[in-house]
Amino acid sequence: MRVEVLYFAGARDIAGKSTESCELPLSVPTVAAFLTWLVERYPELEPYASSLRIAQNEMFVEGPELLSENDTLAVIPPVAGG
């Protein structure tokens, strides 16, 4: 499944890029599995993993949510607006 991944703030610093197109294996059907996959891809994210949220097509989603082809998945570090 092909998805577009966006990285912001501290997560972008670790990934070294702000966006990439990824082919996810069949073993990554959900948001929770995506986070695990992401941490394997960027081990430096591991200490932050529990504080990262995922936005799927511009909506916050939780672990059990299913991913779909051509999703835009944003890796959202703790927000600090205001």
Next chain:
Amino acid sequence: MKRVSAVRTEALSLDEVVAAVSRPEAGAVTSFSGLVRNHADGRAVTLLEYEAYPSMAEKEMERILEAIEDEIPEARLAVLHRIGKLRVGELAVVCAASAPHREQAFEACRQCIDRIKATVPIWKREHGPEGPYWVGWHDARCAHGASGHHAHGSGAGHAPSESGHHHAMSSNDLRLPPLSGMAVGVLTVSDSRSPSTDASGRVAREALTRAGATIVAFHLVRDEPADIASWVAEHAHSGQLRALVITGGTGIAERDRTIEALEPLFSRTLDGFGEAFRRSSFDQVGPRAMLSRAKAGVIGSCLVFALPGSPRAVELALTELVVPVLPHAVALLQPSSASPNSELIHAG
């Protein structure tokens, strides 16, 4: 009238948001201005760099304004957030609320800035003598990294930016409040109250905020089971809330129908909560404790507590029962922590 809610790179004007909400029927207009200050926890700040996920940030801001205007129907809101490099004293965010009366306007404005800080995907990088620093990022590692880093999507998942303002907290700081960063909701059920007279809802919000939780949804509904059920179902299943506290409608009068509204929604009930609550309540009010049907259960992955409408009962239930158990209970409900031993550990 189209709402003013946007992320901008240009300088902001408070006048713009105030003008956007001003209207003949609104006798009160409140506003909030967030400015770049010259220090953060003892460190000098010379420049703040705001970054956003702009398209989502604007949608999220719109969702927040819609939700608040839904909860406080008399209120109208406008908000602008700036991104890019800002100097000390420049406006980073402005919001304004108008309503017929000041209570609603103050409440709406406060809800607006609190929720914007809690969930809108905007980040800031401080620049000072010690170099650039993403606010909240280091705390994210410290506060949550040690406690099982596979707890993805846990309630601790988005520390509110307040924690970013306190990076004096060290990695093993035990003073972190118990519900730090947890997203929760509060619902008041009452036929007679308005947002300004909703004492138990206020006590619930204050007790949860004091414990470190972030109130991301708040609403006041009549004692109508269908209205109660639809709001609870929508928010409990949204995936945003770890816990929902409901106050009111748990007695035995004809109009007390909160429990009837919730029962069909519960996937499981926590009978122990009602038992513990009535036991504690007995110490305060004696046998009258029996007349409360306070109840808790699980809807989706959200813990829902139905408490009486008395401020004193809400304070008791939250500080003595709910807050102490919530972090562990929330962790047990996360899919990633579903281990065969979880109940054994829980049962001790």
